[in-house]
Amino acid sequence: MVRGPRGGRVPGGPRGFLVRVRRAWDRPLTAYYLILGGSLLITVLGLVMVYSASQIKALQSGLAPAYFFRKQLLAAVLGGGLLLAASRMPVRLHRGLAYPLLAGSVFLMCLVQIPGIGVAVNGNQNWINLGGPFQMQPSEFGKLALVLWGADLLARKQDKKLLVQWKHLLVPLIPVAFLLLGLIMLGGDMGTAIILTAILFGLLWLAGAPTRLFVGVLGAATLIGALLIKTSANRMSRLACIGATDPGPGDQCWQAVHGIYALASGGFFGSGLGASMEKWGELPEPHTDFIFAITGEELGLAGTLSVLALFAALGYAGIRVAGRTEDPFVRYAAGGVTTWITAQAVINIGAVLGLLPIAGVPLPLFSYGGSALLPTMFAIGLLIAFARDEPAARVALTARSKRKPVFGRRPAGVRWKTMRRRVKKRPSGER
Incomplete structure (x- = not known):
């Protein structure tokens, strides 16, 4: 038996290890460290893979x-x-930025x-030329705008006890979301529209939308999406490439098949x-939409599982932050950001694995693209x-800052107080 950090006894062996892991997982700063460490690791590894995957494309x-x-x-x-x-x-x-950003x-x-x-x-007109080699994709900032504005709107209505009425759940959240979706679809960017729809559903779910209302909105969105896919030959061809093992007529599934080749x-x-071979002109967009395939080719299953584990940790931490807060705005905003990043990662990786149609969305924090990276890092x-604003996390951070050594040594006042406490604990005969 081993004594735990709070005086309780922890059994040894595998069971004790699991108990210690669970206690460490439940610490106040776990979510803070997971978000900060996970996002930085994804970004740094993404920079390495962008450099590796983009060299041939640049040449x-x-x-x-x-x-x-x-x-x-x-x-x-x-x-x-x-x-x-x-x-x-x-x-x-953060709440004050919602309306100007929208x-x-x-x-x-x-x-x-x-x-x-x-x-x-x-083929998608969703970019603005800023001069020279720099371009901006405003729809990427639309994701952040919908998260902040939607969270602020729902939090205000919850404070006024209005969310029990279905019309306050839908108006003006649904019309504004449809406005953003319409502007995105005018440019033909179906992938970004799917991410925006996922954020909308995430906000409605967190607001406690009734099942029939949620199913109704989901059914309407599915019907509109099916109509948009059916009326576009390009989108239909992407749908036909799910699970393809052959490029097909006219090489319409070339990208999907060579992504599988890279992973295999x-x-x-x-x-x-x-040392990737697919980036030598065989795999289109190796540094953007299909950077995960190049990661699998160069770093193998170990590399891809590491990326998946980092995204899973980031998603868990976001859910934990949203679940533990009492502030409705924080709950909606944290849930919206987590839905955004998780849904985008699932759609990108699912397309590379051949499980989903190619939507043309980058892997968050990992793929090449400054327009996608800037709002995502702000969201992180x-x-x-x-995570820092949780009451228990604030207490832990304050206690840690007081214990922090100065140049490797404790401050004199702290050392004197520690020595005085030790003297008081000794028996009177030993003084």
Whole structure:
């Protein structure tokens, strides 16, 4: 038997190990460390894989081998600043950003549709040229805007006891979400529209929408989605490539099949960093939508499982933050961010594995793309701020800061108090 941290006895062996793991998992700062550590590890590993996967693509375009890596590194540095700023902002300031961010996102998404301002990439017109090699995708900021605005709206209505009425659940949340979805679909970006729909459903679920209302909205969205897929030959071809093992007529499933080839050739530990064969022109978009396939080829099953474990830890921590808070805005915002990142990761990885149609969405924090990285890192900063703001986490952080040594030694006052406590505990005859 081993004595636990609170004086209780912990059995030895495997059972004791599980007890200690469970106690460590239940500590106040677990969610904080998981979000901070998991997101940083995903970002750093993503930078490494962007550099490895994009070199051939850059050379084929007549650019320097590190061209895409340098742009991603710049975006990661800027995103780190946004993450730090968001993690230090109070909740009231996050709520204050909701309406300006929503208005700015709608305005920019309207600009995308103006000829000469909007830029089409791979058939989707959802980009704005900022000059030179820099472009921005406003729909990525629309995800963050919907999370913050929707969380603020639902929190205000919950405070006024209005969410018990179905019309207050739907209006104006559903019309504004449909406005964003319509602007995105004007550019043809079905993948981003799916992520936005997932965020909407996540907010409705957290608000306690009745089952019949939830099923009704889900059915309407499914019907609209099926109609949009049926009326587009490109989307129908992507749907037909699920589980494909042959490129098919006209090589319509070329990307899906070569993504499977990349994963299959990686084995358990991969062919080595930088040794991918599929990125030599065989796999389109190796540094964006299909970077997970290159990761599997170069780092093997071990690398892909590590990425999946990091996303799972991030998702668990977000759910834990949303479940433990008493602030309705924090619950809705944390749940919305967790739904966003988890759904986008599932859709991207599912497409690479051939389990879902190719939606053209990047892997959060991992794939190349500054427009996707900046709002995602700000959203991670939100989760960090919420995790730090838990009462038990605040107490633990305060206690840790008081115990922190100065230059490897405890401050003199702390050392003197510690010595005095030890003297008081000794028997009188030993003094």
